[in-house]
Amino acid sequence: MDDKQKVYVVDDDEGVRDGLSLLLATIGQPCELFESASDFLEAYNDEICGCLVLDIRMPRMTGLDLQEKLIAMGSKLPIIFITGHGDIPMAVEAMRRGAVDFIRKPFREHGLLERINEALDVDDTVRKQATDRKAVEERLAVLTERELEVFERVADGHMNKVIAADLGISERTVEVHRGQVMKKLGVRTLAQLVRIKIECELIMAD
Amino acid sequence: MKPSQQVRELAATVPGATTDELLHNLLANLAGLLGARRAYVTEVADGTARSIASWEDNRRGPVREYRINGTPCATVMQDGVQVVDCELADRYLLGESSIGFGCESFVGSPIVDHNGDRIGQLCVFGTNPLDDSEMAAALVSLAAVRVSAELEHRQHEAALERSEAYSRAIVATAAEGVLTVDANGRIESFNRAAEKMFGYLADEVIGKDVHVLIPERYRNAHSGYVDRFFTTGEASIIGSGREVSARHKDGTVFPIHLAASEVSLNGERCFAGIIRDVSAQKAAEESLKATERRFRAVFDQRLQLVAILSPTGIVLEANQRSLDFSGLEHGDVVGREFWSTPWWTHSQDLQHRMKDAIEAAAQGATLRFEVTKPRVDEELGILDFSIRPIMDKSGQVVFLLCESHDITEHKRAEEEARHHRERIAHVSRLSTLGEMAAGIAHEINQPLTAISLFAQAGKRLVDAGQFEKMDEVCFKLNEHALRAAEVVERMQSMARQGESRKEVVDCNDLIESAVRLAESEARIYDIQIEFSKGPDLPPVSVDGVQIQQVALNLLRNGMEAMIAANQRKGCPIRITTRLCDEEKIEVAVADCGGGVPESRIDKLFTPFSTTKKSGMGMGLSISQAIIRAHGGRIDFHNNDSCGARFWFTLPAAKKGSHSG
Incomplete structure (x- = not known):
């Protein structure tokens, strides 16, 4: 696992953000918290790696909106959607657009951390592949x-x-x-x- | 002149047209006959003589007034006829100022009244000695008798005249009509008041039969009375007065009070009648009776329970209804203290209350409150009771009027309507909660998620032996658990069914709570609820849940309108509270949806009229029922820019109202 990898949490609920950050801290997983999709978007750049834990329902810009914007920007950051009761149709839409997973509130510990780990692995792989291909291309060039x-x-x-x-x-x-x-x-x-x-x-x- | 001739001459003295002339003629003749220089007729009282007639030196003399002491006049008053035939001045030592100064002879005779008292004298002073003193004494005595008779006659006449003038004046100016009728029933006199009453002038009726003044149907009876009186001496109205009918010149019959008396004059009987027109009095009596009847009618009506009390609370009157209500008799309440009557003995509390109310009313206050008391059928009746003071012109409290309406049925119907409204409101609330389930679930899921995360983290910290953070973890766990509980509580209170309970609460707190509930949905729809609290709102006395229901309903409607108009993404819906005036609070919800379409405006508050896919279409109609039941108003208008503004008012709680 890459040391630079972070879990980016975007949720409008302070309690959920606090809880997630504490839990991630206990397993030594660095994370960054964002109150809204627009805050995250502002902080986003190509260098960001890890995974995005994204609340699907948020005021003004929803999780789906943010996903769409990231795809448009060519981001490969894996996204785990946080969904609530009755959000399945939205979650299905998110998966269709390439989200790695969705988890329903409240979270079961293993489920959550496992999925975060999986997402981080995906990120790792994707980025490694990207790095290798680049090297090959450079060599053959x-x-x-x-x-x-x-x-x-x-x-x-x-x-x-x-x-x-x-x-x-x-x-x-x-x-x-x-x-x-x-x-x-x-x-x-x-x-x-x-x-x-x-x-x-x-x-x-x- | 021979004595017989002299007497004849004196007797022939023509009685003057007036007493004055007669006296002077008499004195002139006497003076002539006796060759006297002065002659007087005097009244004597308290030793002073004052001339009524005087004859001096062959003509009328001035009025003389003198003290008789030391004069022959004093002897006359004392001893009767007195003759001094010569040397008068020597015998009586008359001074220069004396009446008989310079006279030689004197003849005087007392004048007596009908009682024989000497009231004056006739005296003659001569300048020569008398030739025949006996003759002179006889002549003077004769003249004195004549004068006495004249004076007495004059006195009588004057007295008679005076008395007649008096009676004429009295009769003429009397307020009562006075008429006299002779034995044949002819009118002899008819005073001014009688003229006014009957419309006849005295001249028109004097000499006519008294029957013209009597209505036809009573004429026979009148004749009967008169006949009977003459034959038996029995009088029905003689001496005593009574009310009879009289006939006016114009034919109208009017009531009079007639007092008649019988007068016997020279053996002839006649009747005097004193008449008082009692029309006005009658009319007043009638109107009083009518008022009384009206009062009775009002008093004894079937709807209200009425009692009249003295200012100290003694029952003076109670209407039938008030007695029937509790199955009482007049005697059970009248004359007793209101609060200790069987009306209130079922409750000591009420007795105290009544006593207090009476004291307050006696001070001029009007009180009204509801009381419950068992009816005659032993069911509990509810009375709308009021007590107020009745004052006289000077503002003095003279009576206390207690009124009660039996509002049992009204209350029951009201109660049923209220129950009905509550049931519908409850069903509507449940339906609303159902519609809000997703939002509420989300609202509860948030703290649950947080709790779950903190618990998981906590376990890992414990496992790793890192206890220093546990304090914070536990704090957070509790915080979020309470947050979840709050949502559940809000929901539970909305789901509550039961007796409507009015509490005195702060309107802002109430609306805040409704806003919180609505926020669960607002978050889902991505709509911002802006709540602006009016400052310094007086408390309201309301069923909190119902008012929250109305506010929630308006907020949800507004949000739905905004969703339908695709106004989301953080568009605000504004709810404001403010003080309208001293007594009213307004709560308004302004959305930025599409507004209420023209076609829907009329049916907006009608039950089961809805444009929404879900919902019963009951929201606004129930809201209206709730607000009306609270004494407020609910209405709306479309905003100029966008959306609609729905508002309702609530009356501020009266000072001193209690919760519960």
């Missing part, structure tokens, strides 16, 4: 167009001769490109090259 074509075919296990015929270049030229790729990606063996290829495919496939 050093290769030229021709070198990338060679890399993919080498990593797929094709012979130099086949690659040369495929690309319409000489076998010798393929070998030069291959050497450049190995050098640029910092690998010495074919096996290492293959692993990079698999990793890229895994990340890109997400």
Whole structure:
């Protein structure tokens, strides 16, 4: 779990906010409290990580309103909605829009903390994936167009001769490109090259 | 002149037209006959003589007044006829100022009245000695008798005249009509008052039959009375007066009081009647009787219980209804102290209250209160009792008037209506609570959620041995539990069914509570309730739950109107309290919804008329019933800008009202 992760609580009810913050404190989970959706929106930025525990009913800007705004801003912050009696239709709508979960008041301890943890894991994963993909993209970005074509075919296990015929270049030229790729990606063996290829495919496939 | 001749001459003295002339003629003749210089007729009283007639030196003399002491006149008064034939001055030593100074002879004779008393004298003074003193004495005596007779006659006449003048004046100016009737029934006299009463002038009726003054149908009876009187001497009205009918000239019959007396004159009987017109008196009596009858009619009517008391509280009168109510007799209450009559003996408390009320009323106060007392059928009756003072012109309290209405049935009907209203109000409240269930559940869930969170945190702290924060945790747990309980309590009081209880409460507190309940929904709808409390509101005496119900109803209606008009997202609904005037408080709810549509305005307060999908359409009609039952008014108007403003008024609690 990332140390920077925080639980962001947005609820208009002071009692609920206080209670949540105390409970989270007992498990050493840092949190930040917001009285209204607009307060949170003001404080929000790309760097924020963790999860959002959001009351679905609030005056002026509801939880759903805030969710919509965050999606529009490209936020990937996992949202757990707090719902009350009779809010199921709203909760269903929230899930459809990509909320990770909803919990009904009053909360059962395990339910709540487990779900918060799950949401934090989701956040973690999502952010890690985002980080990996970025690294892969950055790594491969050093290769030229021709070198990338060679890399993919080498990593797929094709012979130099086949690659040369495929690309319409000489076998010798393929070998030069291959050497450049190995050098640029910092690998010495074919096996290492293959692993990079698999990793890229895994990340890109997400 | 021979004596017989002299007497004849004297007797021939023509009686003058008046006594004065007659006396002077007599003195002149006498003086002539006796050759006297002076002659007087005097009245003598207390030793002083005063001339009534005087003859001096052949003509009328002045009035002489003198003391008779030492004069021959004194001898006359004492001894009777006196003659001094000569040397008068020597015998009586008359001074210069004396009446007979310088005279030689004197003849005097006393004048006597009908009782024989000497009241004066006739005296003659001569300047020569008398030739024939006996003759002179006889002549003077004769003249004195004549004078005596004349004077007495004159006195009688004067007395008669005076008495007649008196009676004429009395009769003429009498307020009573006076008439006299002769034995034949002819009117002899008819005074001015009688003229006025009967419309006849005296001349028109004098000499006519008295029957003209008697209505036709009584004429026979009158003749009968008169006949009987003459034949038997029995009189029905002679000497005593009585009321009879009389006839006016214009034919109208009017009541008179007639007092008749019989007068016998020269053996002839006649009647004098003194008549008083009693029309006015009669009319007054009649009107008094009519008033009395009216009073009786009012007094004995069937609806009210009435008693009249003396200012000290003694029962003077009680009407039949008041007796019937408790099955009492007149004698059970009249003459007794009001508070100790069987009317109030069922309750000592009431007896004290009545006593106090009487004291206050005797001081001029009017009191009114409700009392309960057993009726004759032993059911408990409720009376609307009042007592007020009746004052005379000077403002003195002369009676106390107690009135009571039997309002048992009225009260019962009112009670039933109230029960009915309460039942409907209760059903409506339950229905409202049902509609508000989501909001209320949310309202309760909030503190429960907080409690659950603090409890979970607390357990972890205990497990971890971190007790320092437990104090705060427990405090918070309690705080939120109480918060939840408050919501439940508010809801419970709204769900309460039971006797309407009026309490003296602060209107702002009441509305605050209703606002809290409404807020549970307002949060869901995302509407802001703004409550502005009027300052210095007097307390109101109300059934708190019912008034909250009305306020809640208006708030919810307003919110629904705003939702329908899509005015949410923190739009405010405003509820305000304020003092209208000394005696009224206004509570107003202004929303910013769509307002009341024209087509709905008339039916707004009608039961079962609703535009809402849910609800019974009872809210406003019940609100109206509740507010009216509290003596207030409820109404609304559409705002100029947006929405509607509903308001109701409540009368301020009267000072001194108690709760309960």
